[in-house]
Amino acid sequence: METPTSTLRRAAMALTAAVAAVPLAGGAVPSASAAPFAALASANALAADPGDSSKFSKLNAQIEKLDKAYGGDLAKLKDAQYAAKQALDKSRVLQSDLNEARGLVAQMAASQYMMNGQDPTVSIMASDNPSELLSNVTLVSHLAQNKAAKVEQIQSLVSQQDQARRQAQQKISALQKEIKDLLAEKNRIRALVKKYKPESPSVGMGGVTPRMLKVKNTLDLEMGPFPTIGCVRSTGDPQDHGTGHACDFMVTTGGQMATGSAQSLGDRTAAYAIAHASALGIKYIIWRQRIYDLRSPGWRSMENRGGVTANHYDHVHVSVF
Structure with a gap:
């Protein structure tokens, strides 16, 4: 009902x-x-x-x-x-x-x-x-x-x-x-976008040589942006950094081992630097405990310096003549 x-x-x-x-x-x-x-x-x-x-x-x-x-x-x-x-x-x-x-x-x-x-x-x-x-x-x-x-x-x-x-x-x-x-x-x-792409934060730019500055800007334009780029320093074992002839292109922060996309960025940066070394006046590149010296071309393994940053697993080092 x-x-x-x-x-x-x-x-x-x-x-x-x-x-x-x-x-x-x-x-x-x-x-x-x-x-x-x-x-x-x-x-x-x-x-x-x-x-x-x-x-x-x-x-x-x-x-x-x-x-x-x-x-x-x-x-x-x-x-x-x-x-x-x-x-x-x-x-x-x-x-x-x-x-x-x-x-x-x-x-x-x-x-x-x-x-x-x-x-x-x-x-x-x-x-x-x-x-x-x-x-x-x-x-x-x-x-x-x-x-x-x-x-x-x-x-x-x-x-x-x-x-x-x-x-x-x-x-x-x-x-x-x-x-x-x-x-x-x-x-x-x-x-x-390529011409005016974002620039990487940079430290230690005072005293960098004109050639190193050109390399830094070119790599940043073609490969960047990077988490940061560090150039002139006098602490530790500065070598070319002390004279303004080198920059570190960081692909990670906090001493973290580069993997995945960060490692790929480092690989591409190192490869680009080698391919354009003659035009840019690059002397050598260090990446993942290996060095590529244009005066004696080819990758060569380096001794263990005891850490991720010291062995260049978080950044690509580029020095110029």
Whole structure:
């Protein structure tokens, strides 16, 4: 046997489906009382996600890659990204309001259906057993008193949500154009990035020779940035560091053994220095307890000096003539 609650739920489900089918394009609204239902049908038509969120997520991933490849923060692109996000957020909020209104109208429509379109108070007075209707009517009265304004806003919400989604799509299109324009300038931008790429933090630059300075800048441009580059020093066993003829290109910090990408950076730096030694005036390179002296080419193992830094496992040493 059905209870008033189950009857209300069944009616709500039936009317929700019926309301969604109300035609708006080219069809007349049956009556003034059906206006909220017609607005609700329009809301249902707008509910489907046209793929804006997915498209925006893909564009965000593309922006991250461009940031890395194009030299850091792309302020103009980020502004377009921000505008698209704001428009999408507004569209989502309005859609949430529509969903709330949809549920309210379905409840009230179901209650009206159960009362055969009559005023709830009249139905109670005419009923042989008014108490059976009381729980449902109390709900209807509460909704009518506290949420009626929300029902009246449905058509406005439909219009606002449609406008917000159109604006979001326009902002996404603008973002796509910004990305397309950047990709079209790929070669020019990459040349700028290479020319003005981030410089490594450097210490001990006072007293470095012009040749060593050129080598330091060239390696930093081609291979860097490095965690730090250290050049002139007089402590320990400075050798060429003491005269400004050497720099250490650190690939890790804190005396940590280079592995993975840090070791690869050291390998590439040493290889580049060897390949361009003649043009740059490089005398020798030390890396991973080995030395490559251009006066007697070829890698040769070195004695164990007792530590990661002393054995050059965390930096590439480059000396010039």
